[in-house]
Amino acid sequence: MKTGRLMKFHRPGGEIHAYLYREGAGFRASVYRMSADRGVPGEPLHRLEAPSEDELEVSVRAYVDATFPK
Numbered sequence: 001m002k003t004g005r006l007m008k009f010h011r012p013g014g015e016i017h018a019y020l021y022r023e024g025a026g027f028r029a030s031v032y033r034m035s036a037d038r039g040v041p042g043e044p045l046h047r048l049e050a051p052s053e054d055e056l057e058v059s060v061r062a063y064v065d066a067t068f069p070k
Helices: 053-067
Strands: 005-011 014-023 026-034 046-050
Touching: 005 053, 014 053, 026 053, 046 053
Parallel strands: none
Antiparallel strands: 005 014, 014 026, 026 046
């Protein structure tokens, strides 16, 4: 990853955005809920970390699917 990567998930009530980035020897993600009435996101809803980018992506997808079902 260069500076980071944005993943977008379309869900009822708005989109869920996860920003994945490298920090130190590991990888982290910050998850935000976006909606038309909220405008700019505030604090992340959830933060995740993993030793590899692939593991982090799997964790992000699992969190979003469990917390914000389609």
